[in-house]
Amino acid sequence: MRKLNSSLQFLIGIIFLVSCQQQAVVENTSNETPLDPLPSWNEGKSKTAILSFIKSSTDTTSNNFVPVEDRIAVFDNDGTLWSEQPAYFQLFFAIDRIKAMASDHPEWKDQQPYKAVLEGDMKALMASGERGLIELVMTSHAGMTTDEFQQIVTDWIATAKHPRFDRPYNELVYQPMLELLDFLRANAFKTFIVSGGGVEFMRPWAEAVYGIPKDQIVGSSIKTKFEIKEGVPQITRLPEIDFIDDKSGKPVGIWKFIGRRPIFCGGNSDGDLQMMQYTASSKYKSMMLYVHHTDSVREWAYDRQSHIGQFDKGLDEAKAKGWNLVSMKDDWKSIYTFD
Amino acid sequence: MRKLNSSLQFLIGIIFLVSCQQQAVVENTSNETPLDPLPSWNEGKSKTAILSFIKSSTDTTSNNFVPVEDRIAVFDNDGTLWSEQPAYFQLFFAIDRIKAMASDHPEWKDQQPYKAVLEGDMKALMASGERGLIELVMTSHAGMTTDEFQQIVTDWIATAKHPRFDRPYNELVYQPMLELLDFLRANAFKTFIVSGGGVEFMRPWAEAVYGIPKDQIVGSSIKTKFEIKEGVPQITRLPEIDFIDDKSGKPVGIWKFIGRRPIFCGGNSDGDLQMMQYTASSKYKSMMLYVHHTDSVREWAYDRQSHIGQFDKGLDEAKAKGWNLVSMKDDWKSIYTFD
Numbered sequence: 001m002r003k004l005n006s007s008l009q010f011l012i013g014i015i016f017l018v019s020c021q022q023q024a025v026v027e028n029t030s031n032e033t034p035l036d037p038l039p040s041w042n043e044g045k046s047k048t049a050i051l052s053f054i055k056s057s058t059d060t061t062s063n064n065f066v067p068v069e070d071r072i073a074v075f076d077n078d079g080t081l082w083s084e085q086p087a088y089f090q091l092f093f094a095i096d097r098i099k100a101m102a103s104d105h106p107e108w109k110d111q112q113p114y115k116a117v118l119e120g121d122m123k124a125l126m127a128s129g130e131r132g133l134i135e136l137v138m139t140s141h142a143g144m145t146t147d148e149f150q151q152i153v154t155d156w157i158a159t160a161k162h163p164r165f166d167r168p169y170n171e172l173v174y175q176p177m178l179e180l181l182d183f184l185r186a187n188a189f190k191t192f193i194v195s196g197g198g199v200e201f202m203r204p205w206a207e208a209v210y211g212i213p214k215d216q217i218v219g220s221s222i223k224t225k226f227e228i229k230e231g232v233p234q235i236t237r238l239p240e241i242d243f244i245d246d247k248s249g250k251p252v253g254i255w256k257f258i259g260r261r262p263i264f265c266g267g268n269s270d271g272d273l274q275m276m277q278y279t280a281s282s283k284y285k286s287m288m289l290y291v292h293h294t295d296s297v298r299e300w301a302y303d304r305q306s307h308i309g310q311f312d313k314g315l316d317e318a319k320a321k322g323w324n325l326v327s328m329k330d331d332w333k334s335i336y337t338f339d
Numbered sequence: 340m341r342k343l344n345s346s347l348q349f350l351i352g353i354i355f356l357v358s359c360q361q362q363a364v365v366e367n368t369s370n371e372t373p374l375d376p377l378p379s380w381n382e383g384k385s386k387t388a389i390l391s392f393i394k395s396s397t398d399t400t401s402n403n404f405v406p407v408e409d410r411i412a413v414f415d416n417d418g419t420l421w422s423e424q425p426a427y428f429q430l431f432f433a434i435d436r437i438k439a440m441a442s443d444h445p446e447w448k449d450q451q452p453y454k455a456v457l458e459g460d461m462k463a464l465m466a467s468g469e470r471g472l473i474e475l476v477m478t479s480h481a482g483m484t485t486d487e488f489q490q491i492v493t494d495w496i497a498t499a500k501h502p503r504f505d506r507p508y509n510e511l512v513y514q515p516m517l518e519l520l521d522f523l524r525a526n527a528f529k530t531f532i533v534s535g536g537g538v539e540f541m542r543p544w545a546e547a548v549y550g551i552p553k554d555q556i557v558g559s560s561i562k563t564k565f566e567i568k569e570g571v572p573q574i575t576r577l578p579e580i581d582f583i584d585d586k587s588g589k590p591v592g593i594w595k596f597i598g599r600r601p602i603f604c605g606g607n608s609d610g611d612l613q614m615m616q617y618t619a620s621s622k623y624k625s626m627m628l629y630v631h632h633t634d635s636v637r638e639w640a641y642d643r644q645s646h647i648g649q650f651d652k653g654l655d656e657a658k659a660k661g662w663n664l665v666s667m668k669d670d671w672k673s674i675y676t677f678d
Contacts, residue, residue, distance in 0.1 A: 069552065146594055190554070203598045213408065214598035215529070215555070224594060226587040226613055233613070233620045235594045242595075248565040255485055255563060255574045256581075257596060259542045259553035274565055274572070281572045 037183040040176040046331045053287045058187045064285040068188045073264035077195035079309040080268045082173040085300045089169045090201050097140035138239040145234040153204040170209050176332045193217045196246035218257045220245045250275035269309040288323035295329040376522040379515040385670045392626045397526045403624040407527045412603035416534035418648040419607045421512040424639040428508045429540050436479035477578040484573040492543040515671045532556045535585035557596045559584045589614035608648040627662035634668040
């Protein structure tokens with residue numbers, strides 16, 4: 001009897017799961033032509049591959065069907081969801097912060113890397129090396145509560161403008177990728193950002209722009225501590241690196257924050273190679289999609305020799321393994337939401 | 340085959356639990372009296388407080404309305420969602436692992452803390468102190484891939500039995516708390532576990548039992564590294580602590596993994612005090628709910644002097660601040676799903 005009950009419950013459970021999945025799939029009950037879920041993508045190999053992958057992974061009769069809970073899609077941010085030239089946007093944020101803080105630090109006039117920042121000398125700034133850049137980030141990103149830092153980022157993203165486009169940085173997001181994110185979610189994929197950028201630099205604005213909840217944004221982080229300040233429990237940001245979510249750190253971050261191998265991975269540089277490899281090793285049929293910066297007119301064209309977003313080993317491996325290479329120039333009808 | 344059978348039994352068991360939880364979700368399409376969303380809770384102060392809090396935080400006309408994206412509910416696990424006596428269940432797991440590994444380690448017969456484990460000498464084991472326990476955890480939890488560890492936990496939870504109840508450990512979850520989790524989710528709360536226990540010890544079974552996705556489970560962790568082993572990308576578990584998600588670590592973990600102050604916090608011990616304080620500091624009206632172990636017959640009765648789940652400072656602060664103290668004896672009609 002107990003066994004019978006269990007079997008019955010098992011059956012009910014399966015039916016419940018299947019019916020949940022059905023609801024999530026894009027419905028087309030009319031006789032009209034289905035709406036194109038990816039209107040900013042030109043017809044071609046990339047678009048066909050995406051449509052085909054999502055169709056087969058959500059079709060219960062397909063050998064490649066993936067249960068809803070395993071439909072995990074991860075995306076790099078810089079260069080994959082928004083632009084990253086002429087430098088990572090977070091560096092512009094750090095520079096603006098240093099300038100805003102400079103009046104309290106007269107000593108910075110003669111002290112690198114601050115001197116370089118205040119004089120707008122990017123060459124000297126780059127010459128300060130990794131050590132200099134880390135010092136800059138720590139000075140501009142630590143020493144306040146998380147509430148305060150969140151407000152600083154929110155104010156900056158609302159007011160700062162990109163040097164080339166003279167628009168807020170969060171308007172430089174790729175319209176075709178927004179459509180892809182929406183299409184994945186409409187098919188019950190859970191979408192995540194897995195970025196080398198600072199998690200607390202992304203969370204204040206990325207949720208609204210990408211439709212990805214804060215708790216689904218994974219990034220690099222500095223250490224924090226809990227303390228009660230003037231009666232109010234606060235989390236304070238400390239000038240010490242906690243986790244670098246780049247290269248081999250990306251699959252480590254995926255496992256730490258998500259706990260599953262993804263079945264879809266979007267990236268654009270060698271920093272994304274290891275999470276591509278990790279996604280490719282899923283027990284399900286998975287999709288690896290590399291955005292290739294090929295549009296020198298509407299965006300930028302760069303790969304192997306670039307200082308920002310270098311795409312060299314990843315390009316070779318993508319070609320060798322037949323991963324999807326999206327050419328921004330050829331595959332994308334429009335680049336930005338404002339195009 | 341035996342493994343397959345036990346996995347199947349496990350699957351049937353968890354689907355049974357999930358379908359039980361479904362019944363708890365409020366559905367009232369007729370004119371009849373609404374179904375009670377918390378049938379295992381006795382009428383009284385605690386139940387009234389929960390119903391009232393959820394009503395006011397989801398009522399758009401209420402001053403205490405909370406937008407969906409901020410409806411974050413966090414729960415401790417040990418002693419809050421499942422039992423934790425006579426010791427944290429993860430310790431039983433570690434002990435069973437050591438015993439299973441012992442044949443490859445003849446030297447353990449004479450070496451603490453392994454000797455104590457193999458002889459079942461809990462007193463000697465406790466005498467080995469924190470250092471001994473950490474060594475035990477590292478030996479039993481590290482040195483394999485995350486895939487392998489996941490399988491070890493899955494097999495253990497399907498076969499091991501609790502010494503008092505002679506049932507799988509994951510049946511010792513509290514039916515009233517399952518109803519509360521369901522009721523919160525039915526009201527668009529996002530539910531998270533924030534536990535001092537190991538995140539990779541919880542994820543393999545907690546998703547099915549509590550209806551909480553793996554990526555919404557936050558816990559203590561050891562370090563890992565990405566490597567390609569025999570051509571397969573793997574994440575390997577290292578014998579080094581990464582993060583202790585207890586006491587002051589809990590709000591730090593909440594910020595790191597969730598990125599928002601919660602508005603609902605469930606706990607049972609001093610280990611949960613800081614996340615209670617953090618939740619209490621929300622800009623919204625928040626609810627702090629402490630499960631008080633008062634039932635010496637159906638579960639266990641303990642608080643201030645207990646070695647496991649000590650509830651002393653938290654009990655004082657809950658009383659001083661008027662947080663909700665749930666008496667398991669008085670507030671809960673049934674304790675476990677099998678009651």
